[in-house]
Amino acid sequence: xxxxxxxxxxxxxxxxxxxxxxxxxxxxxxxxxxxxxxxxxxxxxxxxxxxxxxxxxxxxxxxxxxxxxxxxxxxxxxxxxxxxxxxxxxxxxxxxxxxxxxxxxxxxxxxxxxxxxxxxxxxxxxxxxxxxxxxxxxxxxxxxxxxxxxxxxxxxxxxxxxxxxxxxxxxxxxxxxxxxxxxxxxxxxxxxxxxxxxxxxxxxxxxxxxxxxxxxxxxxxxxxxxxxxxxxxxxxxxxxxxxxxxxxxxxxxxxxxxxxxxxxxxxxxxxxxxxxxxxxxxxx
Numbered sequence: 001x002x003x004x005x006x007x008x009x010x011x012x013x014x015x016x017x018x019x020x021x022x023x024x025x026x027x028x029x030x031x032x033x034x035x036x037x038x039x040x041x042x043x044x045x046x047x048x049x050x051x052x053x054x055x056x057x058x059x060x061x062x063x064x065x066x067x068x069x070x071x072x073x074x075x076x077x078x079x080x081x082x083x084x085x086x087x088x089x090x091x092x093x094x095x096x097x098x099x100x101x102x103x104x105x106x107x108x109x110x111x112x113x114x115x116x117x118x119x120x121x122x123x124x125x126x127x128x129x130x131x132x133x134x135x136x137x138x139x140x141x142x143x144x145x146x147x148x149x150x151x152x153x154x155x156x157x158x159x160x161x162x163x164x165x166x167x168x169x170x171x172x173x174x175x176x177x178x179x180x181x182x183x184x185x186x187x188x189x190x191x192x193x194x195x196x197x198x199x200x201x202x203x204x205x206x207x208x209x210x211x212x213x214x215x216x217x218x219x220x221x222x223x224x225x226x227x228x229x230x231x232x233x234x235x236x237x238x239x240x241x242x243x244x245x246x247x248x249x250x251x252x253x254x255x256x257x258x259x260x261x262x263x264x265x266x267x268x269x270x271x272x273x274x275x276x277x278x279x280x281x282x283x284x
Contacts, residue, residue, distance in 0.1 A: 138249035139172035141165070143259045144215060146241055146274040158183070158228065159221040164245055165213070172210040172247040179243030181222045187235040187264060194279050195242045197258060210247070235265035241274065258282050 060072040144165035151159050162179055166172045178198050186192055210216055220241070231237040242260035249255065258281050261274040 134251045137169045139166050139168035141172045141247050142257050156224050157221045158224045161219050164216045166210045170250045174248045176246040177218050179220045181220050181241045184238050239263040256283050
């Protein structure tokens with residue numbers, strides 16, 4: 001703020017200097033006119049005196065020929081242009097200083113606004129109940145993607161890769177995953193049942209940790225049927241994938257996220273491949 005005040009004082013001095021400078025440039029003509037009014041006899045004597053020799057360095061003194069008068073007018077025009085250019089440069093300098101002063105005044109305001117925002121965020125977090133703060137910071141593990149793994153039809157199996165993602169703010173610990181898949185000769189989603197979840201005893205070995213925005217994958221498979229791809233595309237069959245993932249957050253609370261997705265002719269046509277279904281027990 002001291003720098004801004006100093007710059008503002010400098011700017012005011014420049015504004016005061018410009019009119020004074022312009023007045024000083026016009027002052028010689030005014031002083032000459034005043035001198036003529038005070039000493040009219042001297043002017044008459046100078047008018048009666050014979051003109052001296054014409055000097056090209058002072059083209060407006062002792063003008064005797066028209067071309068000398070033209071040169072005098074050109075000299076005066078050039079002198080006026082020089083004064084205008086000087087005044088323009090001074091105005092440009094003043095504009096630049098004014099812009100710098102505005103920037104200097106804006107920086108403290110911006111810093112104060114950012115500090116106030118941070119203080120408000122800290123205060124808001126402090127006012128949250130402990131449980132709400134934990135829910136805001138804890139891990140959230142859910143299904144990220146499901147995709148088929150290409151296998152030869154002669155193998156007689158269908159494989160799906162499941163990717164889990166932690167979208168929370170802190171790591172997930174002691175992760176256990178359970179997933180199954182099956183082929184149902186049902187085309188309409190409304191007729192598909194909610195498949196019961198398997199027992200936790202059949203879960204994959206616990207992973208030690210899944211960091212923030214990190215992913216983990218598992219591959220499941222089931223026996224295929226003849227011309228399965230053609231039957232799914234024609235709307236005769238549906239592929240179901242279901243299961244759950246268990247994990248512990250950094251607050252030592254255990255969570256379970258259940259899921260169930262389907263793949264049929266409708267999802268393939270839309271490009272979604274697998275579509276999540278509503279089970280009713282998706283806790284997270």
